[in-house]
Structures are given as structure tokens and as C-alpha cells.
Amino acid sequence: MAIDAVVYGAGPVGAAVALGLQQRGHRVCVREKRTEHQVVIDAGKSINLSLSTRGCAMLTEIGAYADLQSTLIPMVSRRFSDGSTESYREPLLSINRNLLTIKLIQAAEAAGVKFEYGTGYAPGDVDVATGSVRLDDGLRCKPRVIVGCDGVHGKVAKLINPGEAERSSRASEWGYYELSLPPEATADMSKDVFNNFHIWSGRGRWSAEFIVGLPNHDGSITLTLFALMSDMEARYAAADGGADKFRQYLGEAYEGGLDMLATGIDEAVAGGFHSMLGGALLGGRHSSPPPPPRASAVGTLGGSPHSGGAAVPLGAQWEAEAGATSLGQSCGPCGFPPQASSASGSTITNSWRVSWAAVAPSSSYLATRRSAWSSSWDWLST
């Protein structure tokens, strides 16, 4: 079968690199363990990401940035819960991870990339001796490259370096969980307040824990609570009035009435914070020093560097292989409906907030960002 590249994983990086390869004349197949419904229809709860120049450069490279512009929300500074701020040099750009992924998948499909859902890497899929890959139709292809974008727990890196399987499984004791400030809770915020990277530092005995909030187009703010995972389920057991205790914790630990305003508390407690476990930070805050990064994180299939069939981990898998924390690339299934209906700037309901569509560069991000942003902040008043 004529496939030049097999990409494992249909997350942001997998979809982006698939699109890039297809654009460069290669025939690409993406294999994703989740079903299509799970990926593009009901993607579940999702963390928000903050894109900056590096990420936007890639999106520009593959021609995806222009279509994403209307979905990005500029965040002009860190805003702490006491009202103080620290301005960024340029705005960071808030985007829902699921939305970013869906947009990139749609672009890749339009370019001709073949997606096979419900079928991630399985033992025997890749014949290490020949570098061939079994696809959904049962036929085998011999791609020029296998790209591992299947996350920090992904299989491709382990396929390449079987002895390193434990490295990408080292989990931190810290994790994160998603809550939300619904639009009605932010309705009184001015645009100068809303369009920021929001930070709530834990008070008193909770000083090691914190919450960050990234704005969404529907006026909500996605909250990400960072805390010791091992504590959470025991502290707020569902059978022991956990939801009330969790609200009490939010009230005690953080300013701003999050105990009254945040949503998702009951869901978190009822689920035993399982989504939090799924979103474990990897690599950071080890009780013992993390192992040094590998001198080489990739290899070639087929037992010989001359056999062709290079295999390359990218995205979170690469970061984990190199000994890095991974977050935002491997959030796992987490309950936030895809915002396809609000993907267009025209659906912004809070028109007093910054409309990205009104201020974003019209063509290339890199070509215009300096002139648009670095000289002044005047556009904030638009």
C-alpha cells in the first residue's frame, strides 16, 4: 500500500505534522486510538493552551494559522487574584486544546491525510524487521517514516527504545484538574481583566497549590487546579461530603469566591479526580532527581540504520523521551464539549471583550506580529 508516513496520534502535533508531510508530497496515514466520535464530536473536557511565537510559527508553516486566528484570545499579562498584573512582551494566545486539534485534523483531512480511528499502535502492527506497518484494511505498508505523536505513554518511542519504557512512565505526584468559571461568573469583568492569564495562588497551608485560568470565546474561563494528586481523592472523597469540602477548600485557599463561582466541582469529586490522574504531569517534581536526558531519543527500525524506515517521536512523546515534563500534549480524556459552534469570531457573545478577529494580522503571523504588537498596545482599546 502506498503510504509514505504513518503518524501515531491525532493530537495537535500529530495532526499538524501529518498536514505538513502531506503538503510536502507524502501520502500520510494517521492512526489514533480514540474513536472519531471521541476526537472530533465529544472530545471531552480539555485544558486550554497558550500559544506563542514558536507554536504560531509551526501553524503558519503549515498554513493553519489563518483559520485559527478567530479562535485565539490574546492574554496580555499575568493577572493575579489580588488584581496585580505583570505584562507580557506580546500577548499569549489562549486556545482550547480540543478546538486546536479539531481544526488541524480538518485541515489535514482536506489536504488528503487518511485518518484511522479506534486503532492506535498495537503489538504486531509494526514489523520491526522490515519497518512495515499494518493498517486498518489489514494490508501492510512500508512507510519512509513512522512518527510517534501518541503522547507520553505512547508506544512508538518504546518500540524504538524498548529499554527505555520506564522513562516515559515516570509520573510526578503533581497533577492538574479542570474546573470552569462560566460566562455568567465573568460577565462583570471588563476586557482589561478578562483578557489575561489568570493566577490564583493558594493561601496559607495551601501555598504550594494554585489555579490558573485561560479565557474562552464564550466568556468562560477554563480553570486548571494544580495540586498533589495523591491528596485529592482522600481529601475530598465523594462518600464523605467531598464536594462541600472541595468548595470549602476553594474558598479558604483562593481569593475571588471560586467556591461559589467555579463549576465542575461535583463532577471532579464524583469522578474521584480520575481526570486529574489522567492528566498527570510527567517528569517534573520527582522525589528523586530525574534521569539525565538520552543522548539519542530516536532510532531506526529494521535493525540497521540503512534499512530505511526511520521512526521519530514528536510532541509529548519526544519531550518525555528527552526527560521533559509534558503537559498540554497529553491531557488524556478530560468533559469540555468541543466549541465548534463558537469557533468563529462572529459568535462571540461578549462583544466588549477583545475580538481577536479585529486585531489579528490578516495573513502571516510572523510577517506582521512585530508591527502589530511590539510598538504599542493601542489595539487593546479597539
Place this chain on the structure above:
Amino acid sequence: MEQFLGLAVNLGLEGAHRGFLEHWARAGEKDDAFWRGLVRARNHLNAGAKALQHASTLNAASMRDGCDDPLGKAVRAVLEAKHGTADIEDSAFESTHDWWSFCNVTLKVVEAVVEAQDETVRTIKEAIKDARGGGDGADAGALREEEKQTVLAMGAAAMGPLVAQRAQLAKEHQETVQACFA
């Protein structure tokens, strides 16, 4: 904190961009040698990923730039005001966050720049604390005018080497990537 929500995705995309897709612009047949070169070039970016690990251990709780004590922040502010430029690519001193987020130099190089900057700030801080006689209050964030002059004087001596280091590392990086495809 932005590093967690931003650097991971930006690093991931940069790895796919500059460690992978960018090399298609190279002339020549996309034969087996090209693919092997691609793998080697991607490996060369590993230190960029390591930077993320470093950031996580420094910044997980602080949400700052790895130098979040008042005196360190004050020293950084003086240096950035003096040596920062409108175009970050020409800048001599920027916050860690800005280097990581808004600079086009690969993260592998930026990591080394950030380390060197941190060392510069630490050295200046220690000099100021010594001049203050140590003890309680020696690490206060408010800088007197003569202390600002000390920061500027010590910083001026460090900026040249910082800029030269960045240029040299970027050059070496490009040469190494070129060699991957030789």
C-alpha cells in the same frame, strides 16, 4: 506557570517544525540519507525539551521566571530596561518567559542563554547583598540609586558575552544541523 500551558505545546510544535518539517526546504533528493539526517537533526533539539524539564523544577510553584525573589526581580527589571530591545532577536537581556515564548532562536540555544542570564543575576544579587552587609533585609527588592548603578555596571560587563554566546550557540546549532544532512 505559562510554561506549563504554553511551552509544552509550543515546544511540541517547534519540534515538529524546526526539528522535522523545516528540513524539506533543503535541496536534494528525499532519499534514505535525508530521512536519517532528519532523525539526527531532530535528536539535536533534545536540549530544548530538557529546558522544559528544567522549567518545571524551577517554576512549578513559583509561577515566575526562576528568579522570583524581590531582589532578583528588581535586578532583572533594571537589566531588561537597559538591555532589552524592541525586537527580541536583537535583545541582550529578556525574561525567561519572553525568551521561551517570543524568540525565534531554537529552545536548545535559548536554554543556555537563560542559564547564563540567571547566573549573571545571581552574581549581581550576591554583590548587592554583600554591599548591604548581609543579614535580614539584605535581599529586599527596592534598589537604591547607587545599587542600580552597580547593577548596570556589572550587567554591562556581562551583556557582551551573553550576546556573543547566543550568536555562537546559534551558529553551532545551524552547523550541526547542516552536518546531519551531509
